[in-house]
Amino acid sequence: MSRDVGVDLYEVDLYVKFRELLYSGVVRIHVRSGGDLLLNAVDLSIGSVRVNDIVVDYNYDGRVLRVRGPVDGVVEVRFEGKVPDRLLGIYRAPYPGGYIVTTQFEPTGARYFIPCIDNPTAKARFRVRVWVDGDYDVLFNTPPTRVYWDGGWKVFEFAETPRMSTYLLYLGIGKFFELRDRVGNVDVVFATPLRDRVNDGAFALDVAKRVLNFYSDYFGIPYMLPKLHLIHVPEFAAGAMENWGAITFRETAILVGKGSTELTRRRVAEVVAHEIAHQWFGDLVTMRWWDDLWLNESFATFMSYKALDRLFPDWGVWYRFLADETTGSMLRDSLMSTHPVHVPIRSEEEAFEIFDDISYGKGASLLRMLEGYVGEEDFRRGLGNYLRRFSYSNASEDDLWRSIEEVSGKPVMRVMKAWVDKPGHPVITVERRGDGVGLRQYRFLLNGNVSDSWPVPIVYRVNGEVRRALMEGSSAVLNESQPMFLNVDGVGYYHVNYGNDFSTALSNAINHFERWSVINDAYLHLLQGSISLSEYLSLIRSLANTVNYLLTSTITMQLGTLYSISPNAVKDAFIEYLRAQSKGLEGLIGLDDVRELVLARRALVDETFARSIARRNH
Numbered sequence: 001m002s003r004d005v006g007v008d009l010y011e012v013d014l015y016v017k018f019r020e021l022l023y024s025g026v027v028r029i030h031v032r033s034g035g036d037l038l039l040n041a042v043d044l045s046i047g048s049v050r051v052n053d054i055v056v057d058y059n060y061d062g063r064v065l066r067v068r069g070p071v072d073g074v075v076e077v078r079f080e081g082k083v084p085d086r087l088l089g090i091y092r093a094p095y096p097g098g099y100i101v102t103t104q105f106e107p108t109g110a111r112y113f114i115p116c117i118d119n120p121t122a123k124a125r126f127r128v129r130v131w132v133d134g135d136y137d138v139l140f141n142t143p144p145t146r147v148y149w150d151g152g153w154k155v156f157e158f159a160e161t162p163r164m165s166t167y168l169l170y171l172g173i174g175k176f177f178e179l180r181d182r183v184g185n186v187d188v189v190f191a192t193p194l195r196d197r198v199n200d201g202a203f204a205l206d207v208a209k210r211v212l213n214f215y216s217d218y219f220g221i222p223y224m225l226p227k228l229h230l231i232h233v234p235e236f237a238a239g240a241m242e243n244w245g246a247i248t249f250r251e252t253a254i255l256v257g258k259g260s261t262e263l264t265r266r267r268v269a270e271v272v273a274h275e276i277a278h279q280w281f282g283d284l285v286t287m288r289w290w291d292d293l294w295l296n297e298s299f300a301t302f303m304s305y306k307a308l309d310r311l312f313p314d315w316g317v318w319y320r321f322l323a324d325e326t327t328g329s330m331l332r333d334s335l336m337s338t339h340p341v342h343v344p345i346r347s348e349e350e351a352f353e354i355f356d357d358i359s360y361g362k363g364a365s366l367l368r369m370l371e372g373y374v375g376e377e378d379f380r381r382g383l384g385n386y387l388r389r390f391s392y393s394n395a396s397e398d399d400l401w402r403s404i405e406e407v408s409g410k411p412v413m414r415v416m417k418a419w420v421d422k423p424g425h426p427v428i429t430v431e432r433r434g435d436g437v438g439l440r441q442y443r444f445l446l447n448g449n450v451s452d453s454w455p456v457p458i459v460y461r462v463n464g465e466v467r468r469a470l471m472e473g474s475s476a477v478l479n480e481s482q483p484m485f486l487n488v489d490g491v492g493y494y495h496v497n498y499g500n501d502f503s504t505a506l507s508n509a510i511n512h513f514e515r516w517s518v519i520n521d522a523y524l525h526l527l528q529g530s531i532s533l534s535e536y537l538s539l540i541r542s543l544a545n546t547v548n549y550l551l552t553s554t555i556t557m558q559l560g561t562l563y564s565i566s567p568n569a570v571k572d573a574f575i576e577y578l579r580a581q582s583k584g585l586e587g588l589i590g591l592d593d594v595r596e597l598v599l600a601r602r603a604l605v606d607e608t609f610a611r612s613i614a615r616r617n618h
């Protein structure tokens with residue numbers, strides 16, 4: 001849509017016939033436009049258009065409503081719409097015994113709802129009133145300031161929103177059952193149309209309260225709206241959606257009942273933490289265009305792990321982060337067919353087609369590497385500055401890097417641009433040279449390294465002391481005469497080639513993140529043909545008795561793949577590993593035959609897989 005448009009306020013009056021699934025409305029848009037005003041409006045019936053109270057001609061092709069410009073003042077559009085079963089825009093979501101009317105607008109659903117400038121940068125305030133023809137509840141981004149009856153209509157007048165993007169609007173109509181709580185001045189409310197499931201929202205509500213406190217402290221910015229709804233939507237295309245103050249969830253991402261598994265509880269906590277992170281990163285500060293969708297999603301994912309690590313320290317969520325976000329994306333990023341994290345996006349729909357596990361898994365892993373590079377405190381302060389500077393407005397990826405660069409004094413912009421704009425990632429070879437350590441980097445590819453380089457933030461450890469360096473260009477020397485471990489906490493998105501000495505590296509690792517990084521490096525070098533199977537298997541053997549989600553799932557997955565490639569070469573080692581593991585995994589294994597061992601492996605791997613699928617919510 002045209003960029004020379006300034007929009008300030010929408011006054012929206014809607015008349016909803018709930019049983020007939022029809023609505024009519026009037027929207028008054030306070031707007032200025034240099035040329036013709038183009039409003040997005042899909043499949044609506046347009047009744048009339050007035051500019052500053054004068055009826056004007058318009059052109060409407062079913063998608064765009066064009067009003068002759070320039071326009072300066074109030075554009076009033078009368079329109080009618082239907083509520084289909086479409087899962088996009090405004091739609092009917094049935095459940096046994098009834099339905100609700102609900103909305104899903106990201107990326108372009110708002111234009112199916114009302115005529116609007118449906119672009120994330122066209123932020124405006126929304127003053128909304130809804131008339132509904134019966135005793136229903138109406139949920140919106142803000143709470144109602146007044147509810148009253150007007151003839152047969154129940155009327156809801158909602159508090160004006162802050163400046164926000166259209167894709168974050170929400171409207172829900174029907175009968176809702178609620179659990180309410182409060183954090184400071186904020187009402188936190190779980191809502192479901194299913195009366196008998198209302199108590200199954202208690203866990204999510206509790207997590208939401210604690211996560212709100214965590215983020216308010218972490219960002220140094222209190223939550224901005226008077227209330228936050230967590231809404232269970234019975235028919236929902238996404239996993240969840242971060243509408244500002246009115247987050248929607250599909251059943252499996254919000255309800256925790258008596259029969260729910262531990263996995264369900266964790267998933268619900270993760271989705272709640274993810275969506276609430278968006279209330280700041282995404283909703284308060286919104287990307288300028290959809291090419292930064294990867295950052296919006298990677299960031300919320302990264303923050304959700306941070307929040308859950310604080311709330312549930314015994315869950316070991318960072319093990320899951322490496323297993324779910326990093327391991328798979330590094331493997332795919334080692335193929336020629338990979339693509340950069342940031343790619344140009346021409347249309348809204350394209351953003352949702354192009355972005356995949358590389359965009360999000362690698363994106364989130366790069367944020368972890370960045371935090372490791374600048375340190376937790378500078379990362380947090382830079383982020384807080386970014387969110388304050390662009391509150392109620394829009395920003396791009398560069399604005400975030402600049403804010404962290406200012407605080408840390410490190411070349412964050414240059415480093416991060418190199419990592420997100422270029423496909424692939426490096427491998428660093430390590431070679432002891434007299435009194436120093438010689439490092440060389442290449443682009444790592446399974447079919448052979450090629451020359452290329454990144455500015456690589458290296459966090460390494462010598463004699464128990466953590467040191468940082470930025471490796472630039474294809475080679476560097478570290479003046480360290482003592483033994484060192486190169487990828488502290490496995491925080492770097494690169495591989496290390498230890499020559500013939502992966503086993504020394506493994507013995508220098510001091511935690512499971514570092515053991516994982518050595519094993520992951522060894523496995524990819526094995527697939528590349530750079531180390532022998534026997535060397536790889538001897539590393540695995542030394543970890544046979546170490547039971548840990550990250551290591552166990554990574555190694556069983558690797559052995560399973562190798563077994564399918566070459567059963568005879570791997571069979572004995574696979575059985576040996578799973579037998580040793582089974583002592584720590586009561587009842588899961590204890591099988592002799594390889595076929596059943598593979599099934600047991602699947603039980604572990606499927607869990608990882610289910611999580612990586614489940615995670616693909618907005």
Ligand SMILES: [Zn+2]
Pocket residue numbers: 242274275278296297300617618
């Ligand atoms: Zn998201």
